[in-house]
Each structure stands twice: as C-alpha cells, then as structure tokens.
Amino acid sequence: MVKMSLEGQQQTEKLIDLVLKRKMFFEKYGQQFGERQFAAIRFLLKEQANGNKIEMNASLYMHITQASKATATRDMQHLLDMGAFVFAGPEGGRSTRYQLNL
Secondary structure, X not given: OHHHHHHHHHHXXXXXXXXXXXXXXXXXXXXXXXXXXXXXXXXXXXXXXXXXXXXXXXXXXXXXXXXXXXXXXXXXXXXXXXXXXXXXXXXXOOOOOEEEXX
C-alpha cells in the first residue's frame, strides 16, 4: 500500500513539473508561434504528456502541418533560432531532429 502511494506521488510530481515547464515555455515563446508551429508544438506536448519521447524532424512536421519541406525547414529553423527547439540528434542533413526546450 505504501509503495503504491509513493508511486502515485511520484507520478503527480512529474505531472506538476511538466505543467510548470509548459507554462514557462508558453510565457517565454508563445506569442512568437505561427499557426503551423503551434500545431507542431501542441503535438509534441500531447505526446510528451502521454509518456512518449518523440522528436520532431522535417517529415513529421510536414505530416502534422501539411507544409512543404521548404516551409517545414524554415519553420523549424525559426523555432531553433528563437530557442523553443534544441537539437536532439545530428545537426544538419536529413536526420536532424529537434525537441522542445522545456
């Protein structure tokens, strides 16, 4: 019984931490997002809340936003330049991946 209670408390603490990080993220960057960028960020946050560690790449961005490759690349570069994205894998090339800078 104590173990279950402790696990529940730890899960609650993780959820509170995630909510606070999201709040600070949107306070810092929220006004700078375009509609496509917001859709991609919302997708990443939803996946993160579900416990999935997912990273953004051009193909996924294109799928989520229905943008062209050039637009996806520009949008993600803008997110990187403003600090909302950080590199999650190799920098440059086809395998470039990003994650939210929470």
